[in-house]
Amino acid sequence: MRALFGNVAFRRLFAGRIITNAGDSLYYIAAMWLAYDLSGSAIYTGLAGFLTLVPQALQFLTGPFVDRWDLRRLLVATQVLQGVFVLIIPFAAWKGWLSVELVLIVMPVVAMLNQFVYPAQSAALPRIVDDEELVDANSAFSFAYQGVDTAFSSLGGILVALVGAVSLYLIDSVTFAVTALVFATTRIPAVEDSETEESTDQVASALSNYVGNLREGIEYTRGTIFVSMLVPPLVVNFAIGATMATLPAFASLRGGARTYGILLAAITAGLLLGALSASLLKRVSVQRLMAIGFLLSGITWLGAIYVQWLPATALLFCLAWTPIGATNVVFMSLIQTYVPEKLLGRVTSVIISGSAMAEPLGSLLGGVAGERVGSTAVIAVTGIGFLFVTLYWVIHPVLRHLPAIEKIEPTEYGLKRV
Template sequence: MGEHAYRMGGIKPGLKKNKEIHKLLSSNFISFFGDQIYLIAVPLMVLSLSGSAIMMGLAAAAERLPVLLQPAAGVLADRMDRRKLLLICDFGRFVLTGLLGILFLAEALPLWVLFCGAFSIGVFSQVYQTAQFAYVPNLVNKEDLAAVNSINSAILNTSVLMAPAAGGLVISLYSPGAGLIINSLSFLAAFAAVAGISVPAAGVAKRSQSFWKDANEGFHFVLKTKPLFYTNLALLLSVFGTTLFLTILIFHLKDTIRLSVFEIGILLSFSGAGAIGGSLMAGYFNKRASYRKLLFFSSFTGGISIVLFGFTGTFWLLVLLNSAGTAAASIMNPCIATLRQNVTPDHLMGRVQATSRLMTWSLMPGAAFLAGLIAEGLGTSAVIIIGGMFSAAASAVYVKAGA
């Protein structure tokens, strides 16, 4: 029951003995760890280079602008070997994050170069996430998808628990540039882990029809599949709100609340603990409630926690509220991923995921820039409160999802 079974679309090994998915999950942990450091380092670089909330919004918008390229990412994931795409993206991010870190340490990093680097890293990340989502069903049996998505969410949450405090300490002792170099090395290690996977992407082949026809197949499938359509519509509102919040979060904690970089790292790490708790609760709730109910209550809880976050300046209350928000998100994410994978045929997997990401993330660049504008005029707390209101409002749409 080796590679032949994978190639023929047969029964894959059980989850405990499935070495191929273990390699992929290991690469995820490594890159997730580095990503958490990136999320602290880049805003601090912008703050150091400009001191402007508007520039912070522009940097975040540059990183999120590649979401508009999701149709291309979906077609690539369905036409090319998904494993090779993962390797290309990991190597590209390794080079770019390392270069930005070195330039910052050398005091030779113009702000426009940082923006271009953030955009390019965002392109690689979009392609990677879409290709990985589509690749997972090639590695595991269908009945193991929910477990794998939960494990992947738990891995992300564990990295959120561990990495920010470590990254905050490194950055406070050395420099944000040092943090990016650590992030760069994490991508190199993730590249090595993916390179060890021997399973090709079954059923993926070049198609004779045009790029646009390929992309339209994904759109049509999402639009006619009610659970996908309404879930994506709810996520559009939710992601708009959380992007407002996340864009200004580090700036808010550093410039408004006046926390140290190490305290920011501690706060973010505690949010990882909340997310791990949410992952544990997800397994319990999945057996007792429908996806629709879980998504509704998690979205509402997460949104309200963000609103309250904007009203407080007490460190431990901020920790508690941020942990509640990440716990809610960690319940939602595996539900959404499993729902998409269960209702989508393999040959459409990349394009459906790309279409869903485009629908739900299309407002992210504008929201990121808007966060900077609102913060400049009304303050960072106003940005966070407005973001939380949008996220809470999204919960009402899940009632229509029928998931």
């Protein structure tokens, strides 16, 4: 790993990754709060979350373009364009033109531009590091993504309370400007001419390959235990979307932007604690871990809603999300352990894409429900969803017998080798 960071190109690409991740996290938090602050309606907050999250499901469409365009220019251009678009919000506020409709227009545009960044960075890695360093390079990038997102989601909530959401857009524009400069000074070798001139219909070919690869991943996943295990992530992601859509309204009832920042910090701290503790639980039965973990999440989540003292609410929020952070790691480890390496990327994308689609839907419907029945009721339903996951793991005829990861017999659960 030390030799890896001795590579100047990698070091700059890594620095750009950290800075742009920080900007993404700050932008999402600022946009969600501003949508609620301008409208006073959870419907708009839910719509804002939906518009920001949906482009993630379309990221595969950017791949063919990433393969065709110069990566350094693409990375610089995306940062510059995102910086320009986020500046529209503080400029509109200065001129007195700011509205929730403008926020909702800017959000998906910035989010869609961002979908080019991560595929471009992934495509750049093999060009700037040796083959034997790729695993370490991807590991470092993954750590940067998770760690920075956790830290700056918390910081974003606090900054909203201290300087306001509009000021956060100004800060965000600076992160995009700095990242553009970093990427501009990063040397990314071009691919060989023979590779770039393969076909005049490269986009259509790449999309066709994507569909074929996706079909192969679906065919493998079908009939495995992962199909049954997909139900809990769908429920949880839907609940997360609904929670994030109504959290600004819930926080406003408990003290406003300051409370919003504290609750976001508590949630992200819980996820991080859970992820860090997952390695201590690898010998525990997967069924027991999932059932007990989500039982604790449901109980502490519901308790947090009805406790009126903010420090206790924040502590219970943190405890509720700790099992979720741990079970996320265990679920991914199970996939990585038993899926053949040649299919791992495809199977992972099928499972993650399938479960991730529930989050924008949860955000949209959660916002509507929050406006009609109140944010507290919607967040309470999230706790009930966690309890449903516990019940699912207890009564499912196959999952209730699932042992620890290292004791699973692959053929019993459809995890065939290819």
